[in-house]
Every structure is written in structure tokens, then in C-alpha cells.
Amino acid sequence: xxxxxxxxxxxxxxxxxxxxxxxxxxxxxxxxxxxxxxxxxxxxxxxxxxxxxxxxxxxxxxxxxxxxxxxxxxxxxxxxxxxxxxxxxxxxxxxxxxxxxxxxxxxxxxxxxxxxxxxxxxxxxxxxxxxxxxxxxxxxxxxxxxxxxxxxxxxxxxxxxxxxxxxxxxxxxxxxxxxxxxxxxxxxxxxxxxxxxxxxxxxxxxxxxxxxxxxxxxxxxxxxxxxxxxxxxxxxxxxxxxxxxxxxxxxxxxxxxxxxxxxxxxxxxxxxxxxxxxxxxxxxxxxxxxxxxxxxxxxxxxxxxxxxxxxxxxxxxxxxxxxxxxxxxxxxxxxxxxxxxxxxxxxxxxxxxxxxxxxxxxxxxxxxxxxxxxxxxxxxxxxxxxxxxxxxxxxxxxxxxxxxxxxxxxx
Numbered sequence: 001x002x003x004x005x006x007x008x009x010x011x012x013x014x015x016x017x018x019x020x021x022x023x024x025x026x027x028x029x030x031x032x033x034x035x036x037x038x039x040x041x042x043x044x045x046x047x048x049x050x051x052x053x054x055x056x057x058x059x060x061x062x063x064x065x066x067x068x069x070x071x072x073x074x075x076x077x078x079x080x081x082x083x084x085x086x087x088x089x090x091x092x093x094x095x096x097x098x099x100x101x102x103x104x105x106x107x108x109x110x111x112x113x114x115x116x117x118x119x120x121x122x123x124x125x126x127x128x129x130x131x132x133x134x135x136x137x138x139x140x141x142x143x144x145x146x147x148x149x150x151x152x153x154x155x156x157x158x159x160x161x162x163x164x165x166x167x168x169x170x171x172x173x174x175x176x177x178x179x180x181x182x183x184x185x186x187x188x189x190x191x192x193x194x195x196x197x198x199x200x201x202x203x204x205x206x207x208x209x210x211x212x213x214x215x216x217x218x219x220x221x222x223x224x225x226x227x228x229x230x231x232x233x234x235x236x237x238x239x240x241x242x243x244x245x246x247x248x249x250x251x252x253x254x255x256x257x258x259x260x261x262x263x264x265x266x267x268x269x270x271x272x273x274x275x276x277x278x279x280x281x282x283x284x285x286x287x288x289x290x291x292x293x294x295x296x297x298x299x300x301x302x303x304x305x306x307x308x309x310x311x312x313x314x315x316x317x318x319x320x321x322x323x324x325x326x327x328x329x330x331x332x333x334x335x336x337x338x339x340x341x342x343x344x345x346x347x348x349x350x351x352x353x354x355x356x357x358x359x360x361x362x363x364x365x366x367x368x369x370x371x372x373x374x375x376x377x378x379x380x381x382x383x384x385x386x387x388x389x390x391x392x393x394x395x396x397x398x399x400x401x402x403x404x405x406x407x408x409x410x411x
Contacts, residue, residue, distance in 0.1 A: 002256050005215070006238065015098055021099070029216070029221040030151070032221075033220050035154065043113040045219060046219055049227040055211075064206065075116075076205065077118055080103070084172070087318075089313075092211055105216070109220055114206050119159070122163050123165065125165045131162055147159065170186055170342040178205070182200065211240055235303070241300065257301050261283055265281060265317070280292055289311070310400075333401070348390055351381055380395065
């Protein structure tokens with residue numbers, strides 16, 4: 001059986017207490033890093049491990065940390081992106097529900113490597129129970145000297161603060177998250193400058209996803225070579241894959257990077273219900289391009305899925321069988337993006353609303369000749385023309401649906 005460094009100790013009964021986490025070897029990696037490693041050595045180990053961000057963009061974490069300008073006097077900040085709003089994705093909630101101390105240890109390691117003394121966890125507003133569990137874990141850790149003025153007795157100080165969002169999908173975009181955290185409307189900032197130079201409160205800031213940080217204790221405990229060996233060259237480790245839709249066993253699976261998408265669906269998730277056939281798979285959350293049944297013999301890694309015309313994104317696999325109409329899929333996607341557009345950029349604001357109007361009109365039996373071509377033109381006008389990736393996130397799945405399932409959509 002493949003190694004599962006993240007989930008092998010998860011207790012189905014609920015989150016581990018601080019005592020149980022320490023008993024299982026928890027905080028040993030942080031203790032070792034603080035006592036025996038320099039911040040540069042920790043960052044170097046993470047960089048060598050080829051740990052790519054697990055939030056969607058897939059940027060190497062160690063490289064991202066290196067962008068913090070060392071000439072800046074600080075303070076530096078760490079923002080943990082727990083605003084898990086991508087439809088089809090629920091892996092970060094899985095971590096928070098079972099092992100919040102795993103995230104906290106990852107936060108300590110990142111903060112030490114970068115020189116951060118205040119970290120914020122920005123969690124989506126709907127995650128009430130995970131937020132409470134996080135706050136309880138932080139209080140446990142602070143009370144035991146794991147967080148605070150002298151982390152694990154090292155003299156390194158770190159405070160961790162939970163901030164609840166208000167349910168806006170756009171705040172998963174890193175600069176919109178920063179705006180919201182500062183008390184402003186959650187809208188993306190113009191880049192450059194990037195958060196590594198001008199981030200939270202105008203200071204250099206690292207922004208990492210929950211799962212990304214949760215991998216750090218295993219990287220430091222077992223070494224970069226070990227972690228890299230679990231995955232693929234330039235894309236190390238395991239990934240949490242959220243599987244939903246038309247499968248027998250929906251859920252979260254920790255799998256080696258590079259696991260074939262077909263195996264995710266038919267081996268790990270148990271395949272389809274008896275009598276059903278596969279129509280399509282969305283491999284990386286709703287913002288990724290849909291793949292047809294003949295396109296799923298592809299490894300689940302960034303480069304392979306990009307070559308297949310889609311993306312791994314947040315590894316939210318949505319399985320669609322022959323009982324599902326692609327008109328329904330288009331309706332759901334167009335409704336979501338029209339509702340969640342922040343309205344700042346004209347191509348996105350106008351494009352998503354007009355696509356939604358056309359889809360609604362067709363659903364009411366009032367379709368017109370050329371409607372699908374209009375949708376394609378509108379989606380094409382959004383790609384690459386917005387301040388943040390939202391325009392592409394809305395356009396890509398719609399373009400793929402219309403291209404691959406045009407005959408069904410025209411019926």
C-alpha cells in the first residue's frame with residue numbers, strides 16, 4: 001500500500017487532541033527544525049522536495065518563499081488560504097476536521113523558514129465547525145508553549161489567528177483574500193506588486209494553502225528525497241483528491257502524485273453505479289476543463305493534465321455519468337460564475353451575466369440559432385482579460401463543455 005503521510009493517522013471519530021498528536025510524533029519536525037536547522041535549511045529542504053502548492057496554481061512552495069525580499073525590515077506575514085470555495089473540492093476541510101495540529105505544525109515550519117511572527121488562517125465562512133476546531137487547537141498549543149512567545153522553548157515567537165470569511169468564492173484568490181482580511185471588499189488587486197513584496201498591511205506576505213502546509217512536517221521529518229520519491233520528478237509527494245458525483249465511494253483519497261485519473265474513478269472511488277456508463281470527468285475542480293471518457297488515462301499531476309488540455313487545480317474530481325444531462329452541467333457552471341463574479345472587471349462581469357442569460361433562455365425553450373457560438377465568443381472574451389484568474393476559471397469549463405458536447409447541448 002502506498003504511503004499516506006497526511007491521512008494515515010486520521011481518526012474517523014474526530015480531530016486529535018494536542019496530547020494525541022504529540023504521542024503520535026506530532027511537533028517533532030518543528031522541534032527538530034527550531035533546534036537543529038537554520039531557516040534557510042528548512043526552506044531549502046522544502047524547495048528540494050518539489051512540493052507544489054495544493055490550492056490550484058501549483059507553484060512550488062519553496063520557490064514562492066524565496067520571493068520574500070530579505071532587504072525589507074518586516075514584519076512579514078503568513079496567510080493560510082482555507083477559503084475552500086472551489087466546487088468539487090473538500091480536502092482542506094478533511095484536514096481541519098481530523099488533524100488541525102498537523103496544519104499548525106506546518107505553519108510553524110513555514111513561519112520559521114520565512115521569518116514570520118504572525119500568521120492568519122483565512123477560513124471560509126461556511127466552515128463553522130472546522131473554524132471552532134482550529135481555535136480550540138490553537139488554544140491548546142498556546143497553553144502548552146507550542147505557540148506564543150517561545151515556540152517549543154526555542155525563543156522563536158509565533159501567534160496564529162483565525163479569520164472567518166463571508167462566503168465569497170473570489171476571496172480564494174490571494175489578493176482578494178488580503179483585501180478581505182484587511183477589512184475591505186474582497187476584490188483582487190492589480191499585480192505587480194505581488195504579495196511577496198507588498199502583501200498584508202503593505203508588508204511582504206507568504207500565502208499558502210492548507211494542504212500545502214500540512215505536508216511540511218513529513219518533508220522535514222523524512223527528508224526531501226523521500227517526499228520527492230512518493231510522487232514524480234518536479235512534482236513530489238502525495239495529493240488529497242476529492243471525488244464526488246457519479247461514483248460508488250465519494251470521498252477524499254490521499255494518492256501519490258501521478259496516479260492515473262482512471263484509477264481514481266474506477267479503483268479508489270469504486271467506479272460508477274451498476275448499469276451506468278461514464279460520460280465525463282472534471283479533474284481539478286469546476287474551473288478545470290472537462291475530459292471525455294477516452295481522455296482519462298492521464299496521470300494526476302500538473303504537467304500531464306495540462307498536456308491533456310485541462311489542469312489538476314485543487315484535485316477536485318467530479319464524475320459525470322450518462323444519467324446526467326450536460327445541459328444541467330452548463331446550467332450549474334454558468335449560474336455559479338455569474339453569481340460569484342466580484343464585478344470589478346468588465347469582461348468577467350458582463351461575460352458571465354450574458355452567458356447566464358443565454359443559458360436561462362435556452363432552458364426556458366426560447367433558444368435562438370447561434371446561441372452556443374455566442375457563448376463561445378463571450379467566454380473567449382473573458383480569457384486572459386481580467387485582473388485575476390476568475391475570468392479564465394469561468395471561461396475554460398464552459399468552452400470545453402460546448403466544444404466536446406455541442407451536439408447534446410444543441411438538442
